[in-house]
Amino acid sequence: MSDPVIVELPAQRRHTLFFLRATKDFAPVFLDTEVDMTAVRARPGRRISPVTHVLHAAARVLARHPEANSSILDGIVPRLARNTGVHGKVALDKAIGGHRVVLAAVLRDLDQADLESIQDRVEHFRDADPATAPEFEGVRRLHAEPSWRVAARAFRDVVKPLATRSAVWGTFAVTSLGHRPVDSFHSVGGTTVTLGLGRVTDRPVARAGEVVIAPVMRLSLAFDHRVIDGAEAADVLTEIKQALEEQA
Template identity: 40%
Template sequence: MNNTAFPLSRRHTLYFLEQSTQYSPVFLSTDIDATAMNTLRATAKGQEQAEVPGIVAMVMYATGRALANHPDANGVVTGRWRPKLHRFPAVHGKFALDKEIDGVRCVGSGLIAHAETKSLAQIQSEVRFLKQTPLALWPEFPRLKKLQSLPVPLGRWLFGKLMSKPTLKHKLQGSFAITSLGQKPVSLLIPQVGASITLGLGQIQAKALVVKGEVVIRDMLPLTLAFDHRVIDGAEAADLLEELKLGLESIKADT
């Protein structure tokens, strides 16, 4: 057995996962007909200098709109002995990225502020920039390295202290989070909860569906929505998921 110290480059993930145990998650899954999404991408590819929207950007766009229509779901619970429910004034979306720090593979978190008002092209531009830019060149990187360099007890305490402040948590972690493994043969992703609303995306796959009594083949996107049961109940979460599904299945270019 080879025992080594926990890598510094992944300490932020360790602290994040320890904090995530405070949530009370429930998971809802559905399949999204990706026909409209594929059509939108194909149309953009045929236009010169057009931003070709990726799956994460389209889900970010649709979730921003849907969550704005469900303000009760856009919040966080803090406190144990005197719990408080805080509602966020805007919809910020976070998404996970496969990055490296000092040669160690790790998770980076990109934040799209005001996802409820930005155009799909704007969101895709920001997503593309964050994907293509090394983590070491992000403005937030020096603060991340500082957190990782602290002794574990101090780093754990500091991260918990920051996340206990709703305004700061919203600024750093967003209203909702997206985790996607769609680039791999993943048929269902049940995400680790890191926000009151967390989405897990699998790989788009062709499936047989019955539409108006006929069997058709459609590309389907598996999507799991995790919600903090302390913030909203299942009926509200199901309404949110339904609106998100309808939004993605009818998505069009901004006009």
């Protein structure tokens, strides 16, 4: 058996590594549920992605749950930022310099936005070229920095301050693997609440005592136990489920 080839981690993965280092103190607890997506599928007009529907529903729910929309900086004297806006971070599957990476886009003030405008913003970031789009300039600079130490310090300087963190990470996060045959997964997005979307697929559902086939999506929620408890997180997940099923 030949020895492995040891190489330096590609610079394109710096931001992911630095993010995971920054979130190592996260105290995750995981919940999940199933959402009947019949009402979402039946919505007339333009096709709106499940990610957009979840962003729209979650933003309105979190506006009613300010504790779950807060950010924490742990330390000798732990501090919380009571975020005045609801800003959603979306994970994007991109390629930079031949390397497949996850990039993030923050959509601000989603509790004030309608489905159409959120979909416009999701499509903008989905279609943006990470090599040229101004929204990803910070990541490109991070990758281009010759020194790993300098790059790591620059990352910390941006994400650590509570006053500016929501602009970088949002106040909640949404990530989806629903484009693949993935039923459910749990992810930590660096925010107090992170929502994970699986695929929408036909499953048996009980309605009025009868079993019918309906499009169902498994929706997970990871919460930081340092900030909120399970009952609050369960309320948030339940209200998001209800909003999606009732198209509220």
